[in-house]
Amino acid sequence: MFTVKAAVAGTFNVLHEGHKALLDHAMWIADELYIGITSDKMASESRDEVVPFYLRKKAVEEYVASKNEVAIVFEIDDIYGPPEIMDSIDTLVVSEETQENGELVSRMRVKRGLNPMKISVVNLVSDSHGRKLSATDIMKGDMSRDGKEDAIRIAVGSANRVKVEAVRDVMESIYGSVRIYAKDVRSGVPEQPFGDETHQGAVNRAKAAIGDRDLSVGIEAGVFEMYGELIDIQHCAILDKEGRITIGMGSGFAYPPAISKLVREGMTVGQAVDRIYEGESIGHSEGAIGYLSGGRLDRKDLTKQSVLAAMIPRLEDD
Numbered sequence: 001m002f003t004v005k006a007a008v009a010g011t012f013n014v015l016h017e018g019h020k021a022l023l024d025h026a027m028w029i030a031d032e033l034y035i036g037i038t039s040d041k042m043a044s045e046s047r048d049e050v051v052p053f054y055l056r057k058k059a060v061e062e063y064v065a066s067k068n069e070v071a072i073v074f075e076i077d078d079i080y081g082p083p084e085i086m087d088s089i090d091t092l093v094v095s096e097e098t099q100e101n102g103e104l105v106s107r108m109r110v111k112r113g114l115n116p117m118k119i120s121v122v123n124l125v126s127d128s129h130g131r132k133l134s135a136t137d138i139m140k141g142d143m144s145r146d147g148k149e150d151a152i153r154i155a156v157g158s159a160n161r162v163k164v165e166a167v168r169d170v171m172e173s174i175y176g177s178v179r180i181y182a183k184d185v186r187s188g189v190p191e192q193p194f195g196d197e198t199h200q201g202a203v204n205r206a207k208a209a210i211g212d213r214d215l216s217v218g219i220e221a222g223v224f225e226m227y228g229e230l231i232d233i234q235h236c237a238i239l240d241k242e243g244r245i246t247i248g249m250g251s252g253f254a255y256p257p258a259i260s261k262l263v264r265e266g267m268t269v270g271q272a273v274d275r276i277y278e279g280e281s282i283g284h285s286e287g288a289i290g291y292l293s294g295g296r297l298d299r300k301d302l303t304k305q306s307v308l309a310a311m312i313p314r315l316e317d318d
Contacts, residue, residue, distance in 0.1 A: 003031045006090065006091040007033075007035070007085070008023065008026040008035055008092070009036035009038070009079075010036075010038070011043045011047070011050070011056070013050060013051050014165070014168075015060065015063060016133055016135060016138055016147070018124060018125035018132070018133045021123070022094075023063060025093055025122045026093040027069045029093070030091070033064075034071065034074065034089065035073045035074070036073075036074055037056055037073060037075060039053060039077050040053045052161060052162070053075065055161065055165055055300060057075075060073060061073055091120055092118070093122060094120070094122070095121070097124060099119065105117070127147035128148050139182070141181035141182075142179070143179065144179050145172065152175050153214045153215075154178055155209040155211060155217070156180060156182050156183065156219075157183055157185045157205030157206055157209035158205060162287070163219050163303055164180060164182045166307060169300075171215075183208070185209050187205055187218075188201065188204040191268055192268040193221075194224070195223075195224055202219055203218060205217075205220065206218030207239060213241075214240065214241060215241075216239045217236060217238050219307070220234070221235075222234075226252075230263060230264065231255075232252060232254075232269065233252040234302055234303060234305070235248075238311060246312075248306050249305075250305035251302070256292070258272075262276070269288055270288065273291065273292075287299030
């Protein structure tokens, strides 16, 4: 029996309905599915802002798993992908927008003495204005992830994409469609907050970001001296147009003694982790918690805890 080995590729900057249509079609036709995701370097060559690779990869893997499907997800640095994977692919799934690139990949295969690939084209998904649903518009806050303009507007007092995407996930689980705006604001507290500075930083960020939005979210991670340990606790403050603030926190965890010592001496947590682990830490991707937990918990999940906790009083009101 013939086995269809299909591949699909993209940046998946913010996984939206257009991406899902592409993945759905690939899952439907494939017996074996391979998904290529552009590296941060490749993605940044054509985009002003890129969600970190690990977040994009995680979103794709979670979506595939939600459909009870299995796929091999890999990183790509060009439109051709690694030959050890792509040379065995029978069918390449593309959107109308990337069809030309797909045909180029197939022609290059033929030049190398391989069989051409079948090109399976998926229609673009439109937003509420009838335009192509775009990750760029979603990231700017012009559209919700499902292409709606008439969605609740939520500002995030940070340009950090981990925080922004964590807020998006939580708010979508509550409101459905949401428009998320990332606004780079000052926390008004030291780079490494201690104790109550953490709460104040979250509140300051929420207040600075609100503008004319329906809600704003401020998130600040700080360290606390507790039980003889240096405990990391993330705080979230959510402000609405009426001026009400609700507060939540994520789960706390203790840093190893060597890191705690350096932080108490004046380093930030990030600097201390880099010093202790000599650059081996995941740095700006999964964060210190991702490295210290062996990947069992990343900073997006930790952030989502604090955002959801800050929403609990509002859920009770609703």
